[in-house]
Amino acid sequence: MFQAAAKTLWVASTSSRGALTALRHYCKKTTSKLRVSEAVSGTEVGRKIKVQGWVRSVRPQKANLFLHVNDGSSLQSLQIVASSELSNPSLTFGSAIEVTGTLKKSPNQKQPVELEAEQIHVVGECNPVDFPFKIKERHSLEYLRQYPHLRCRTNAFSSLLRVRSEATTAIHSYFKENAFVQIHTPVITSNDCEGAGELFQVELTSTPQLSPQPSGPENNEDENFFSVPAFLTVSGQLHLEVMSGAFSKVYSFGPTFRAENSQSRRHLAEFYMVEAEVAFTQSLEDLTRVMEDMFRSATEHVLAHCAEDVDLFHKHVTPGHREIVDSMLKKKFPVITYSEAIDILNRCSEKFAFPTHWGCDLQTEHEKYLVKHCGNIPVFVTDYPYNLKPFYARDNQDHPEHTAAAVDLLVPGVGELCGGSLREERLDLLRARLEEVGLEETYSWYLDLRRFGSVPHGGFGLGFERYLQCILGVENIKDVIPFPRFSHSCLL
Structure with missing residues (x-):
């Protein structure tokens, strides 16, 4: 085909106009996919x-x-x-x-x-009688959820997947433009970053053997494949902290797992986390600035590059939500302390299922109320009680109340979107905390990070599916991920 085109152009090369005419004529004849x-x-x-x-x-x-x-x-x-x-x-x-x-x-x-x-x-071929989606019918997200193998054929879910893809690109672009190094943290790990014990343990299984196998350590089924108990990761944070000892800014974007026996609209057993770690910082403001800038950058990118897909959701699935998104982008995110948040909740007339007092963990109902109180835009809550946070959170020793330098970003319709903290870089305080919770031996390597060239640092994690819920207004987290995994459900 190209030889024929070349011959045609050679014959017509007596004039540039003739060559151009021949090229146009040839292109019109060919079929482009x-x-x-x-x-x-x-x-x-x-x-x-x-x-x-x-x-x-x-x-x-x-x-x-x-x-x-x-x-x-x-x-x-x-x-x-x-x-x-x-x-x-x-x-x-x-x-x-x-x-x-x-x-x-x-x-x-x-x-x-x-x-x-x-x-x-x-x-x-497709039999339209048996096909679960009907022509010209707008199916609810709940209905589509029954068919995870087919729902990508619908307008609503194909739009969701394009938005998800573009949001992924936008987040990677933000970090690249701001000189973060991407780190591929492991999916299989031997540590429990959150300390909540909600882990999936990795076990070795084998196919049945036709003949008896010789006994010995290498064939002992009770032996751990990795010689130590291994789990699916709940967070890549600790691995990012390792890398922050060599790079000033790092991030990861990958799957994480929680063995929560939950059927709620905001929890999954497998979901994606965006996590970042910043070295040489002693200020929560450095972290909140990255959280807010990333949120704005990614959202503006999605609105610009997926306008039709986002409009489909804002017009037909979650009408009125576009005004909320626009408001989030126009206003700076306010910052309140945990103590101020408790005062706001204690003064309000709303009746909560979970009572509020200083030292309690904020529940989703509390988080959503605080967002509304602050104008229905994202709000940062800082300086949580020290005992509510994991061992790595930095102790605010200069505060009259025992608090940690931790921060959560709460957003409309979802509640907590991001959680982060400054990390405890002081070796004596970190060792004392690990001894207190009985983890000093398990995390001896973590103490090494503080012994050899440690610097003040901090980081955060963002739930990617919750981010999509936030910008699209989708109520159930199972409707923003291609193949949702949750307790008693692992279809496909």
């Missing part, structure tokens, strides 16, 4: 193209057949106009097809272009 998003942009009008995708609607008429095809590249579908002679009984809603034809401007103002089909090939 385009994504639907490229086709509907209208830049290839007049070209012969091929598109592949799934039928979103079918409208047969006496002389013509009208189809809408989508391939997941865009919320918009491409209209196909074909002669009724190309109609096929297997050309139904949900079927996978390949269409070749000429892209033309559409007389319909609702769409810029349409594809005048010359050939339609049904790649995969």
Whole structure:
């Protein structure tokens, strides 16, 4: 094909105008495979193209057949106009097809272009009677949740996945632009960062053997594969702290696991965490600045690059939520201390299921009230009681109340989105805390970090699925992840 093109251009090379004309003529003759998003942009009008995708609607008429095809590249579908002679009984809603034809401007103002089909090939048939999603019906997110293997075929969930993908890109871009080094922290670990004991233990299993195996340490089923108990990670924080001894700014973005027996709308057994660690800092303001800047940067990026997908949610799934998102981006996030938060909760007239007093852990109902009290925008809560925080949180020794230099970011509709702290870099205080909780031997390596070139540092973690809930207004966390895992549910 390229040799023929070269020959055509060589013959026409007697003038540059002739070469250009020949090139245009050759390009019009060839068939380009385009994504639907490229086709509907209208830049290839007049070209012969091929598109592949799934039928979103079918409208047969006496002389013509009208189809809408989508391939997941865009919320918009491409209209196909074909002669009724190309109609096929297997050309139904949900079927996978390949269409070749000429892209033309559409007389319909609702769409810029349409594809005048010359050939339609049904790649995969779909029985619309058995297919759980019905044409022109807007299914709820709860209904779609029943079909994790099929819900990506719907407009709502395909929009969610595009937003999720773009938000991932935006977060990586933010860290790269701000000189953070990405670290791939392990999924299998021997430590419990949070200290809550909600871990999935990794066990070695083997297929049944046809003949007896010799006994010995190497075949002892009770032996740990790693020689020590191993678990799926609940956080990459401690590994990032290791790296902050060599890099001033590091981050990770990956899966984490919690063995919580919870059916709530804000918890999963497997979810994604964005975690960052900053060295040479003694101020919570350094951490809150990164949290707020990352939130704004990522959200502005998503709104700019996924406008149609976000609008679908804000108009049809969570109407009115766009005003909340715009308000979050316009105003600076306020900062209150934990003590101020308890005073606000104690003075309010609202009745809580969990009573509030200094020293209690804030529950979701408390967090949501504090967000509303502060104008329904994200709010930082700092300086929590020392005993509420893990062993690595820095002791605020200069505070009259025993508090830790810890901070949570609370957001509308969700509650806690980020949690972080300055880390205890003082060896004597850290050793005393580990002795107090009986972990000095387990975390002897962690003490080494303070013995050899330690610096003041701090970090935080952000729940990625909760971030998506926040900007889209989605109530249930199971609706913002492709394949949700939670107690008594591990489909696929």
